[in-house]
Every structure is written in structure tokens, then in C-alpha cells.
Amino acid sequence: MDLHLDTLDRHFSLPKTGKVEMMRPFSWLRRGAADFMAHPLPSLGYGILTVLTGWLVLLVAASYVYLSTFSVTGYLLLAPLCAAGIYELTSEREEGRETSFAQSIHDLMKNFGQLAFMGAILGMIAIAWERVSAILFALFYGGEAVTMDGFIHALTGEYALFTVAWFIGGLVLACVVFALTAVSIPMLADREVDVITAMMTSVRVVAENLPAMLLWAATIVVLTVIGFATFLVGFAVIFPILGHATWIAYKDLVK
Incomplete structure (x- = not known):
């Protein structure tokens, strides 16, 4: 099953995209782990750096429940952008060049303006979700001070309607962001293209490879849950492996 978006070709000059079988994400993950072991x-x-940043963000927002949820969301939204340096590591290896942390940062500068613009877009999405979360908390909690115990109680207690609304909103946001960023950020790191072209290419890739991309999204969710279950420590390994795998997915899907 795929949803070919022919209308995109009439409005944007997009690169050719490929189709893959449903189980291909497991190959991306395996090759991503191999790249991780290579450097x-x-x-x-x-x-x-991702782990330390996550700890800092959660520490700052620990006293405010809705800010804590916003922090987690913002952390996940901006993480793909932070992986841009990892994409450069894999690119350097593919080209037979020496790989290093400093060199990967240097290589990011070739299209830094568009990457920064992408970061601004993701930042605005994160802020918009923070506002939506704040409104939902105000509506369903009736102005009460929200504690962590109260938030946990809302999952099954008297605020169950809030829980449903909040999770549906988060799910819709996650689907939109995934479609826009599945291959757009590695594309920006790899080519001198604009953000709109990269995002529309990503949307078409997802639409044309829906079974594989749904499996890829589910894989990312599972690994992310593992990362949070280990108090973010697991992200020290999970994050770079996913970064390398995302680059491989991009090369597989965008010609």
C-alpha cells in the first residue's frame, strides 16, 4: 500500500524517490549499528551530548508537569536535527574520508542556513504544542495546580477525557512531524536544497512507502521508549545508531 502524491510533482522540483519492501527498516537498523561500530x-x-541535554531539559522542567511533557516533546522534535552531525559521519565514511567529531561539525556548515531554518520550524511546532498542552491542562483541570501525582491519576481517573485528548493531539503531531522529517534533515545535510523541497520529498517518501515507514516509525518509538526507560542513558548508543540508520534510509529512498 502506498499513496503516490502526484500533485507534489506539479508544484515542486523534487528528486526521484524509490520504493522499498516493508521489512527494509530492519536492514537500515542493522547497517546503522555497523556504522556506529565503524566509528x-x-x-x-x-x-x-544528547543524554546530557535531555537531563538538563528534564531537570529545568521537573517542577511543572505540563512543561515536563512539553520538554519531552520538544526533545523528541529537535533530536532529528541534532543527528545531522551523525549523518555527516556516515557520509564521510561512504566517501572514504577520515571520520571525526570535529570534521562532521565542519561539514554541517555547507547548508547550515537551511538546517537552522528547519530547526526554527521544529522549534515553532514544539512551542505550538506547549501552548496546546497548556490550554488542555487549563480546560480539564479547571485551574487547579497540577502535580505529577495528579497527572498520573488523569491517565485512568476523572480526567480520562483530558488524557484521550492530549494523546490524540500528540499522536497527530508526531505523525505530521515524522512525515516532514523522515528524510528531510539528512537531505539538507547532504545537498544544497531548501527546506520546503526537503520536507515535500520526505512527505512523498513516506506516502510511497507507507508500510515500511510505519514500521520504521514504530521501531523508532520502541527504541525511544527504551531510551527513556533507562533514564536517557540508553540514548548514548540508541541515538547515534538511529542517526546512522536514518542516513542509510535516506540514501535508500532518495535517488
Whole structure:
């Protein structure tokens, strides 16, 4: 099953995209792990930075429940952008060049403006979700001070309607962001293209490879849950492996 978006070709000059079988994401993950092992130190550098950033964000927002949920969402929204340096590591290896953390940062500068624009778009999405979360909390909690115990109680208690609304909103947001970023950020790191072209290419890739991309999204969710279950420590390895795998997926799907 796929949803070919022919209308995109009439409005954008998009690169050719390919189709893959449903189980291809497991190959991306396996090859991503192999790339991680090929240059573990610079990859771990990005992973450790991700863990430290996550700890800092959660520490700052720990006293405010809706800010904590927003922080987690923002963390997940901006993580693909942070992986841009990891994409460069894999690119350097493919080209037979020496890989290093410093070199990967340097290589990001070739299309930094568009990457920064993408970061601004994701940042605005994160802020919009924070506002929606705040409104939902105000509506369903009737102005009460929301504690973590109260939030947990809302999952099955008197605020069950809030829980449903909040999770549906989060799910819709996650689907939209995934469609826009599945291959757009590695594309921006790889080519001198604009953000709109990269995002529309990503949307078409997802539409044309819906079974494989749904499996890929589910894989990312499972690994992300594992990362949070380990108090973010697992992201030191999970994050770079997913970064390498995403680059491989991009190369597989965009010609």
C-alpha cells in the first residue's frame, strides 16, 4: 500500500524517490549499528551530548508537569536535527574520508542556513504544542495546580477525557512531524536544497512507502521508549545508531 502524491510533482522540483519492501527498516537498523561500530568514539560523542541535554531539559522542567511533557516533546522534535552531525559521519565514511567529531561539525556548515531554518520550524511546532498542552491542562483541570501525582491519576481517573485528548493531539503531531522529517534533515545535510523541497520529498517518501515507514516509525518509538526507560542513558548508543540508520534510509529512498 502506498499513496503516490502526484500533485507534489506539479508544484515542486523534487528528486526521484524509490520504493522499498516493508521489512527494509530492519536492514537500515542493522547497517546503522555497523556504522556506529565503524566509528564509535565520534558517534558516542553525539550520543552523550544528547543524554546530557535531555537531563538538563528534564531537570529545568521537573517542577511543572505540563512543561515536563512539553520538554519531552520538544526533545523528541529537535533530536532529528541534532543527528545531522551523525549523518555527516556516515557520509564521510561512504566517501572514504577520515571520520571525526570535529570534521562532521565542519561539514554541517555547507547548508547550515537551511538546517537552522528547519530547526526554527521544529522549534515553532514544539512551542505550538506547549501552548496546546497548556490550554488542555487549563480546560480539564479547571485551574487547579497540577502535580505529577495528579497527572498520573488523569491517565485512568476523572480526567480520562483530558488524557484521550492530549494523546490524540500528540499522536497527530508526531505523525505530521515524522512525515516532514523522515528524510528531510539528512537531505539538507547532504545537498544544497531548501527546506520546503526537503520536507515535500520526505512527505512523498513516506506516502510511497507507507508500510515500511510505519514500521520504521514504530521501531523508532520502541527504541525511544527504551531510551527513556533507562533514564536517557540508553540514548548514548540508541541515538547515534538511529542517526546512522536514518542516513542509510535516506540514501535508500532518495535517488
